[in-house]
Amino acid sequence: MNSEQQNATLRKMAQLMRDGLKTQTEPFPETEKEFAAILEELRRLDPGDLEGKMVISGFVDHPYGPDRQRCMECMYYLVHRQWCDLPELAVPVEADWWCRLWRI
Template identity: 60%
Template sequence: MTQAATKDQETAEREAYIARYGVAPGEADHATLLRMIEDQMNEGLKTKVEPFPETDKEFAALLDELRPLSADQLREKLVISGWLLKPYGEEEMRCQECMYYLVHKRWCDLPELSLPAEPDWWCRLWRI
């Protein structure tokens, strides 16, 4: 995709958020961002839960994919990070046990994501 086409897609996504929620993700408050995430996931958004990054190199590669995304590219952040609204795997890993999760703020503090999250949610950037 060309840089112009990517920018057009990003603008269209931003406008769609504004039409639906009255605000783009980059300006949304905590509650609105939670609703945006839940709506997309409940409407069938498929995210990349596999492969789980087993090494620091694989983890860094995912961060490299996320880093250039703007705060308004919420959908892409959710897809790349493998976001789920439920615990994952045999061990039922969840945000609450992740080192990036701020319990009292209900927030993922990984700079490349920086999104609200519920304790029982999960993404493949989960770290202990």
């Protein structure tokens, strides 16, 4: 994805969340089995189904939970690219966003 496409995708995601997209923030996967089940659900989507990815992974456009977790501290976040490197997502993200596939 080139930088123009990445910026367009980032804007689209931000707009979907601003417009009230309902995503599955709960349950947060506490075990590897639960995490793997969410990944399997994502794999069944068409790779271009951005909205589906966002719903299943539970994207929100703000820090989440009592610890105010955010993409910036997630192991999948690539800081210099503003990118989620989890293969099942592979989308641009803002540092202050969060999804339930967050990992430290």
